[in-house]
Amino acid sequence: MRRFAALSRQADFARLRRHGRRSSTKHLVIYRSDSLPSDSRALVGITVSKSIGKAVTRNKLRRRLTAILDETLAHGIAMRLLVIARPDAALAAFGDLRAELTSALRAA
RNA sequence: GGAGUACGCCGGGUGACCGGGGCGCCAUAAAACGGCGCUCAGGAAAGUCCGGGCUUCAUAGGGCAGGGUGCAGGAUAACGUCCUGUCGAGGUGACUCGAAGGAAAGUGCCACAGAAACAUACCGCCUCAGAAGUAUUGCAAAGUGGUUUGGGGGCCCCGGCGGCUUUGCCGCUGGGGGGCGUGCAGGCGCGAAGCGCCGUAACGCCUUUAAAAGAAACGGGGUCCCCAAAAUGCAUUUGCAUUUUGGGGUAAGGGUGAAAUCGUGAGGUAAGAGCUCACGGAGCGCUGCGGUGACGCGGGCUCGGGUAAACCCCACCUGAAGCAAGACCGCUCGAACGAACGGAUGGCCCGUCCAACGAGCAACGUCGCACCGAGGCGCUCGGCAACGCGCGCCCCAGAGAGAUGGUCAUCGCCCACGUAGGUGGGUACAGAAUCCGGCUUACAGGCGUACUCCGCUG
């Protein structure tokens, strides 16, 4: 089982973007909220816009971010999270993306 | 061996770790969590250019309008797709390409040039009629006056440069060759018309070299004279003899144009003409034979443009909207018994039909929809083929904002470096959303079969 659930509502995306704590790296922008009660799972949304590439590259990037998050959130910190890919994230290596995301989550 | 043509196919493999969607079964009171099993993108899933299935519009009928298609026959659920042929074009060839009906229904358009662009005669040729007529007419040449243009020279004015004896004076202010273009006249050719060729003066542009000079400036205007040319006027001299007007015939020749009455040769004629003949070409809503047909072969007849991806005519097809289509599961209120009105109806009309409904609230569910289907694979048979009949086997993605994977290793392939071991880099185009059949477009690399041409060898 995945260690997080998906954000689905348009309003959740907008609320996180407006009120969440923001931190950005070279390839990513991350918004996160305060911790949820510990018995619930994390809620994660991933945004990969059309300016990044065609459908194949966008799918590839989304799957890589999903795999990293699944590995990173193993500690069970429950929160709301929004990960937005910046335009050159499709060219980044997998190790760089993982390092950026883990350090950003640890700093927050 | 090289170059090609057609058809078909593939479009990464293996392993390890981690992680998902759907369905079924087990477990559980049930769900969640969990366990087991099966399954999980492409040849284009793309563009959305066509066609159909399906659903709703009560029915989907006729006409008009609109849209589409356009050689023939066939295939198909259907098509603008496919197959086999016909004709035309291209290629040495295998073969490829073609919006390929009608200009003999009507309308429009065909710039410029040209006499004329669809019904016509500018010149020329022929014929008929009239007029002038043997020089008081016409043409040509020579002479001459004025005008215009160009060139050369003299004088003057205004600048510029240099020198000197500096209120000024003197001198100078530019010569030639080559190439290209425009090209008055003139010459030559075609009897003429017009066109072509040669080409002087002059003008414009480009270029080069040399001379002269100590160096520089590298101008403009007015007037007079001389020379050349042009068109025109005048009268004189010389030479020659036909000239002119109108009607008609003629599409052979000239030239324009993308396109000009079939091409070449001969006969024929007043001159000419497919008027006739030979060879060749084109057309026919004429005919015989062959073919289902497009069409082909032969005979006969005729030789007046193009454009329909201009309007149009002919033949055939076409109701509209689209899975956010739509169906099902509630509650409340209102209208309503009769059809005029009205509505179904969509661009319009006719025809046909209707006793149905409308609003609000709640829910955002289930179905459609995850598939036994124009389904896939294999074989036999029929057919040249597209394809079809039959038999056997198989069940083969799927929705919730969206699963179909992430990382690493290794093999294969490609590129670069290197003799090599090897090292480094790369591995295309591209992601289902109601489902099928096509078309078009993108694509690293590779495989198979058949055939063609060229070269070499036997």
Add this chain to the structure above:
RNA sequence: GCGCCCGUAGCGUAGCUGGAUAACGCACAGCCCUCCGAAGGCUGGGAUCGGGGGUUCGAAUCCCUCCGGGCGCG
């Protein structure tokens, strides 16, 4: 899912219907004007008409196809 529009000089637009000159404004360059600049005046250069193919004697215009950009409806 359905429907529609646009692409012409560095920029913004005409021309397209109905086929035959690619035009205008700003910008750019040179000259004039001015002590200098702006404004103004004169002159000039600059266009694969989005790409390809076709019809035609002739295509920016007509037809087909592809590419890019934008808009609307549910």
